[in-house]
Amino acid sequence: MSLEHAILGFLRERPMTGYDLKNVCFDESASHFWTADQSQVYRTLDRLETRRLVRAKRERQTSRPDRKIYSITDTGGAELDAWIARSDTPPPLRDPFLIRLRFAADLPDDDLLGLLRDRRDALQERLESLRVRSAEGSAEPRDRATLLHRLTLDAAATDVRAEIDWIDDSLELLEARIEQENPTPPGGQSRLFSPARGARGSVTDEGSAT
Template sequence: MGRASPPYSFGKPPMSLAHVILGLLQQQERTGYDLKTKCFDDCISHLWQADQAQIYRTLDKLESQGWITCNVEIQHDRPNRKVYRITEAGEAELTHWLQTHHPLPVLREPLLVQLYFAAQLPNEAIVYLLEQELEARQEKLAQCETIEALSLSNPTASREQKLHRLVLDLVKQREQTYLDWLEKAIATIRSQST
């Protein structure tokens, strides 16, 4: 008991986006548009990026799965809103998923491939590549700091906020590790004879 019986058919093991959405809908009811603009883009872009089309299609699947329900709000000045709410089955599924270990995600970084095969390139070309990456990573760290300022600025440290803080700490440290390594790598390549 606790979970629906076997024939799920909907996306087996990870299905992570579905569960991110369940988590967000457990906080409060929302529309697809709210999820995209207020949640994914403004609050958890450091954590999970999602395409608008995929959000709407996942909402459809979650609804036909019985994990969320939909209530259409008629609006006259604007398009109607489909407000989604998590169901009891959805909460059970979320609670189960939250406690399940998932395999480490596969990382595929073009920059590392480039560096791995860069032996044929002149040093300046390699340094240029690393500098562009450095710039992109600095920008990403800045985005993390924006999110930090927006959502973790007030001193009220609820249990939830402490967890959000932990998550953001990792993401920031990850970027910092990258930045440190890039600076070291640039110095190493520069000091090298071609």
């Protein structure tokens, strides 16, 4: 299981509580390549502990609930190393958006274009936040760990950028086709498709993950 190994990885960098794993590691540092629910983190830690891959030191606290500081064991480290060295097949692309698109033939033109533009906007935002986080790191990472961390950020950014480019191409294709299907009246009312940008607010959803 991937989450197990991600946790082992973080714990090898430094011992930590489940709380920190969730709020610091997964929410801030790893969110661009793996996300995890709080309950899932704690349950996974339990499982790792019974399997002796991690060890917990209970720390008494008067004012707050006791903290359990987890650290990785030798067995855990060995398991992690073995897992890391393993090649596996890349996960298949799995995106509800593509299902929508695949079956959107009967959707009104504006809705279809809106769908694509909404997605592009969302991706643009995501790219921006990746850029910010990427800029936070040093320009020239000195240790290998930092470089690898940077590379995962690059992977995410590359991915998002590619999707944006694909959407732009798709929009062009669709706009051209729509125009040719119902040709523009001579008057110049051609703006049916291109201009609506700012006006449309069909952002059905807009939950910020986590």
